Amino acid sequence: MSEQSTPRNTEAAAPVHDVAVLGGGSFGTAMAKVLGENGHRVHFWMRGKAQAEEIRSTRINSRYMPGIELTGDIQPTTDLADAVSKAEIVFVAIPSKAFRAVIRENSDKFRDEQIVISLTKGIEEHGFKLMSEILQEEIPRCRTGVLSGPNLAGEIVNRDLTATVIAAKDPDVRRSVQDLLGCEYFRVYANVDVYGVELAGALKNIYAIVAGLASALEMGENAKAMLITRGLAEMSRFAVSLGANPMTFMGLAGVGDLIVTCTSSKSRNFRVGYAVGQGQKLDDAVAELGQVAEGIYTLKLVKQKAEAIGIYMPLVRGLYEILYDNASIKAVINSLMMSVQNSDVEFILPRTISQ
Ligand SMILES: NC(=O)C1=CN([C@@H]2O[C@H](COP(=O)(O)OP(=O)(O)OC[C@H]3O[C@@H](n4cnc5c(N)ncnc54)[C@H](OP(=O)(O)O)[C@@H]3O)[C@@H](O)[C@H]2O)C=CC1
Numbered sequence: 001m002s003e004q005s006t007p008r009n010t011e012a013a014a015p016v017h018d019v020a021v022l023g024g025g026s027f028g029t030a031m032a033k034v035l036g037e038n039g040h041r042v043h044f045w046m047r048g049k050a051q052a053e054e055i056r057s058t059r060i061n062s063r064y065m066p067g068i069e070l071t072g073d074i075q076p077t078t079d080l081a082d083a084v085s086k087a088e089i090v091f092v093a094i095p096s097k098a099f100r101a102v103i104r105e106n107s108d109k110f111r112d113e114q115i116v117i118s119l120t121k122g123i124e125e126h127g128f129k130l131m132s133e134i135l136q137e138e139i140p141r142c143r144t145g146v147l148s149g150p151n152l153a154g155e156i157v158n159r160d161l162t163a164t165v166i167a168a169k170d171p172d173v174r175r176s177v178q179d180l181l182g183c184e185y186f187r188v189y190a191n192v193d194v195y196g197v198e199l200a201g202a203l204k205n206i207y208a209i210v211a212g213l214a215s216a217l218e219m220g221e222n223a224k225a226m227l228i229t230r231g232l233a234e235m236s237r238f239a240v241s242l243g244a245n246p247m248t249f250m251g252l253a254g255v256g257d258l259i260v261t262c263t264s265s266k267s268r269n270f271r272v273g274y275a276v277g278q279g280q281k282l283d284d285a286v287a288e289l290g291q292v293a294e295g296i297y298t299l300k301l302v303k304q305k306a307e308a309i310g311i312y313m314p315l316v317r318g319l320y321e322i323l324y325d326n327a328s329i330k331a332v333i334n335s336l337m338m339s340v341q342n343s344d345v346e347f348i349l350p351r352t353i354s355q
């Protein structure tokens with residue numbers, strides 16, 4: 001596909017491609033909008049007939065993106081087979097809990113060598129699988145990749161300047177996604193560390209919840225910086241132990257996404273943490289949100305995994321105790337502050353092993 005595409009910023013009209021976006025939530029809508037504005041034909045699949053009909057007739061996805069008009073050739077559909085069969089590239093924005101089921105149920109609809117990109121930032125409960133691993137298991141004939149970065153959907157649909165990362169082993173996959181999505185408000189950087197980019201996107205949701213909690217408790221700016229930086233240390237320690245490249249965490253998918261979700265109430269994970277910090281029960285906070293906050297599931301899985309492989313993750317443990325063990329927030333903070341004072345950057349000065 002990339003051979004046919006024109007370099008950016010040329011006068012020549014860019015070729016129109018058929019693409020599919022699976023998932024009619026906030027992020028699926030944001031990516032469909034970018035692709036539509038870039039002149040591509042977007043087969044936009046969602047499971048709700050009423051939602052598809054609404055978008056077809058009003059050009060607005062009122063539940064997930066109220067007031068945002070979807071211009072360009074965006075064709076909402078509830079026929080996944082039809083969307084996938086027409087597409088050169090498929091983007092998947094389905095929450096992690098439903099990701100495998102949707103792909104598996106439709107695995108025979110994908111073509112050999114078709115490019116399939118995960119937009120989902122989560123981990124599967126059984127087996128600690130990332131979405132790219134699920135794609136490889138369910139549709140091994142396809143070429144796969146992952147898009148992740150500081151990408152609040154609500155800003156992208158307003159054409160606010162944004163950058164993201166496409167991670168794929170295959171250079172043609174990377175180039176194709178850059179060509180399809182890149183435009184004057186959306187820049188797509190490339191990485192080959194698929195596992196690191198994907199894990200960064202999933203892990204940062206946990207620290208966004210922590211940051212929301214700290215914000216509700218008015219802990220101050222120093223505390224915010226401490227939490228973001230120690231969150232970065234903790235998530236990179238964990239990811240590196242699983243084979244990710246530590247340098248990936250210096251990039252947009254790591255530190256970039258951590259900054260945006262830990263400092264903005266536009267992040268759903270941040271908002272869940274904020275609500276809990278204000279005394280709301282977790283279930284009520286999630287119900288009120290009405291959208292997915294992947295971090296609450298990722299937290300459980302990462303705590304379990306970290307314990308199983310012996311990785312020190314005090315923020316994960318502390319947040320878990322608050323959300324799931326009814327621990328007092330004050331007691332958890334006190335225990336974190338009074339734990340052993342250790343190395344700042346452990347890739348320079350190794351930690352003293354004392355949990
Ligand atoms: N929003 C954002 O800013 C960003 C989100 N992401 C990631 O994208 C993924 C999707 O998030 P987002 O779009 O924001 O989530 P939303 O909560 O906004 O929407 C979820 C979407 O998934 C659909 N869905 C849920 N269960 C199923 C199922 N079993 N089968 C088919 N469709 C289903 C919902 O359909 P229905 O309405 O019918 O329930 C809805 O369209 C998440 O992993 C998130 O972390 C990544 C970057 C940015």
Ligand SMILES: O=C(CO)COP(=O)(O)O
Nearest residue numbers: 149150151152267268269
């Ligand atoms: O991943 C995101 C921005 O990069 C979206 O974060 P939330 O899911 O917390 O809204």
